[in-house]
Amino acid sequence: MPARTPVGPIALWRSQSGRAAASADRCPHRGMRLSHGFVRGEALSCIYHGWSYARAGNCLRIPAHPGLAPPETIRVPTHEVEECDGVIWVAVGEATAQPPRLQGVVPLRSLTAHAAVAAIEAAAGAKAGVDGFAWQPQSKLQIRLLLVPQGAEETLIHVLLDDDSSLSQRIAASRAVETLRRTAEDLETKATAP
Amino acid sequence: MTHDAMIDEWYPVGLFSQLDTNARKTALMGRPIEVAVEAEGHARVTSGDGRSLPVCVRYGHVWSSLGKPQKDLFAIPEADQPGRTLVDVGVIRVRCSPLRAVENFLDIAHFPFVHTDILGAEPHTEVQDYKVEVRQDADEVWATQVKFYQPQAAKSASGGITTEYMYRVPAPTCCVLYKTCPPRPGEWDVITLFVQPLAEDLCDVWPWMALFDDATPMTDLIHFQQTIFLQDRSILENQIPRLLPLDPGMEIPTRADLTSVAYRRWLKRHNYTYGAQLVAQ
Numbered sequence: 057m058p059a060r061t062p063v064g065p066i067a068l069w070r071s072q073s074g075r076a077a078a079s080a081d082r083c084p085h086r087g088m089r090l091s092h093g094f095v096r097g098e099a100l101s102c103i104y105h106g107w108s109y110a111r112a113g114n115c116l117r118i119p120a121h122p123g124l125a126p127p128e129t130i131r132v133p134t135h136e137v138e139e140c141d142g143v144i145w146v147a148v149g150e151a152t153a154q155p156p157r158l159q160g161v162v163p164l165r166s167l168t169a170h171a172a173v174a175a176i177e178a179a180a181g182a183k184a185g186v187d188g189f190a191w192q193p194q195s196k197l198q199i200r201l202l203l204v205p206q207g208a209e210e211t212l213i214h215v216l217l218d219d220d221s222s223l224s225q226r227i228a229a230s231r232a233v234e235t236l237r238r239t240a241e242d243l244e245t246k247a248t249a250p
Numbered sequence: 251m252t253h254d255a256m257i258d259e260w261y262p263v264g265l266f267s268q269l270d271t272n273a274r275k276t277a278l279m280g281r282p283i284e285v286a287v288e289a290e291g292h293a294r295v296t297s298g299d300g301r302s303l304p305v306c307v308r309y310g311h312v313w314s315s316l317g318k319p320q321k322d323l324f325a326i327p328e329a330d331q332p333g334r335t336l337v338d339v340g341v342i343r344v345r346c347s348p349l350r351a352v353e354n355f356l357d358i359a360h361f362p363f364v365h366t367d368i369l370g371a372e373p374h375t376e377v378q379d380y381k382v383e384v385r386q387d388a389d390e391v392w393a394t395q396v397k398f399y400q401p402q403a404a405k406s407a408s409g410g411i412t413t414e415y416m417y418r419v420p421a422p423t424c425c426v427l428y429k430t431c432p433p434r435p436g437e438w439d440v441i442t443l444f445v446q447p448l449a450e451d452l453c454d455v456w457p458w459m460a461l462f463d464d465a466t467p468m469t470d471l472i473h474f475q476q477t478i479f480l481q482d483r484s485i486l487e488n489q490i491p492r493l494l495p496l497d498p499g500m501e502i503p504t505r506a507d508l509t510s511v512a513y514r515r516w517l518k519r520h521n522y523t524y525g526a527q528l529v530a531q
Contacts, residue, residue, distance in 0.1 A: 084502050087489040104485050106363045106375060119375035120359040120506035130502055 058091035060206045063148045066135060067091035071098040077111040078135040078146045090132065143202070143214065156187035161200050161216040164226055169211050169237040171244035173203045176211055179240040188214075193232040197225060201233070209244070213237065256422050256524040258317035262444040262456045263295060265338050266307050277448045278316055279524060285312055310338045310458050311444060324390075324420035328428075328440045329460050337459040337468065339475045344455055346486040347525035348423045348447040349494035351455055353513060354482055355425045355443045356417050358398050359506045364481050367401050371410075374399035377506035384516055391419040391516050393509040404439065405466045405474040406432050419513055422522040423447055434462040441475075450525045451492040455479060493527035500527070 058081055059068045065081040067090035079100065081091050088104040095101070099116050101108040106119040107126075113134040115126035136147040138155050142163045145155035169176060173184065180201070182189040188202035202214040215233050217226060257279065264274050264285045273284035273296070282298035295303040295314040303314045308323050328334065344351055354360070359377050361370025380396040396415040416428040416438070423445035428438035440460040445453050457475050495501055496518045503511050517526060 082490045085504075086501055087491065087495070088485060089488045089490065092484075092488055103363055105357075105359045106372075118504060119362070119372070120377040121504060122376050124504075 058089065059146070060204075060212070061135070061146060061148050062205060065089075065091070066146065067093065067100065068137075068144065068146070069093075069095050069100050071095060071111065073098060075111065076137045076139050076144050078137045079109060079113055080133040082132070083107060084130065084132060143216075158187060158200065158216060160219055162219045164215045164217045164229060165233075166212060166214045167233065167237060168206065169213055169240050170209060171211060171237070171240040172209060173205050173211050175244040175247065176201075176203055176213065176236065176240040178243055179236050188216075191236075193236070194228070197228055197232065199229050199232065211240075254524050255521040256447075258315060258319055259421055259423070259522075260304075260306065260313040260315050260319055260323045261423065262311040262446050262454075263314045264312045265310060265340065265456070266293065266312050267310065267338055269293065269312065276446070276454070278314065279447050280449050281316060283314065285314070287312075309442065309444070310336060311456060324388075324424070326426060326440065326442070326460070328438070331460070333462060333464075334440075334460045335463055335468075335471070337461065337471050337475070339457040339459065339472050339479075342455045342457075342476070342479045342483060343448075344453055344483050344486050345451065345492070346453065346489065347451055347493045348445040348453040349517065349522075349525040350486055350489060350492070351445050351453055351482075352419065352423055352425050352443060353494060353510050354486055355427070356393070356419070356509045356513060357507070358396060358415065360485070361398060361400070364485055365478055369400050369402075369478065370398065371401045379505065380508070382508045382512045384512060388420070391417075391509070391512050393417040393512075396509075404429070404432055404461075404463070405470055406461075406463045408432075417509055419516070422517060422520070422524075423453075431462050433465070437462055439463075447524060453525075491527055493525055495527045496523070497527070497529055 057068050059066050066078045067081045068078050070076050081089050083090050083102040085107050086104055088102050090102055092103045093101050099108040099110055107115055108117045109132050110116050113131045115130040118126055136151045138145045141158040177183055180191050184203050188200055191199045191201055200216040204212040206212050217229050269287040271286055273286040275284055284296045286294050288294055293305050293307050293312040295305050297303055304319055306313045306323055309329055313323055362372050362375045378397050380393055382393045385392050394416045397412055400413045401410045413430045418426040425443045427441045431437045431439040442458045444456040447453050496514055
């Protein structure tokens, strides 16, 4: 699947054995987006000509030349990936620390806001750290939000909730975050209005 | 800015059979134009500033140019051969460089992955060596002896066959494909791709065919080609960058891409750079 990071679009995929991997979203052969590709075994293949890449980014196979061992120089840039507590983390550049632990919560949903991180922080009255921030829109509803900037004007919001939340709490949390998104988008519009 | 030699080329701007006195509003290389066929049957192309542009009608299409074409539109002798069914496929708009659209048409290695079970199928993915040349007399890029296994090479094919292809690039945004003709061995089916550059990163693709096939209904012939081109569009709109890179460092070709390599060199040598990216960004 495609995903956006501060250093550009990536193709995020899970191998057959279950390991998550991330590479630049562009096949070096003819520029096709690798996020349109397909996974077979432990490799991601480009949908255009079937060139396949290992998790480490090296090209494993060029179907037009089945007898050829692809040279080491054909490779796609990759990113370090960690999966913990139900969240996949991608490092941009060299990772200096393990991702934060988010124990006791489970992912609920993700949604995109047409607003910058600052507008969402303002709407929630909180400041995000590496592990996002805790938000309590109403009593008995404790939500953790992870914010990922998608360019300057969009933010991907990952919503996590206590793992013992009831169905009605999960629905309430989902609604609350949608309200937060509207508030943040209104703030953003006002901030950018001439 | 250097003068782009492509300004003086002919481009398709509409299907003659679908035009009338009501002008079709379209664009050519970033400029608005209008195309009409007058009551007495003459095609007329006008630029946004009211200027009359050069016109010719060939291969089912009206052709025009913003500049001054130095020669007549290229010849396709097979178009006049008796017994062929001429197919006006219609138009497919693609958000990509016109040059990327042509290059994709020249490529066979994508058949098993993009046109799965029609023009190709795994495990038959190997591209055998073929010949590529620039024919000096006509100044055209040619690829010959191109062979590929195809599960359903044409609407008239009933099973898998090894198809032989010849490709010809007679103009920067036009390509003529000659292909094994299942019902008539010894003859070639002709399938063309005429590309109208609307902008550097937007084009209208007008496929056209001259086939030996009097059994398949016209609608089915058109549907077959449209299916193929819609599959191609899902690729063309997702290549990065949208423009065709002419800098050899940007992309990695292999032996299977010799036609594309020759096409890119030929474009560069002629300064055919509308829709091209010259320097890596």
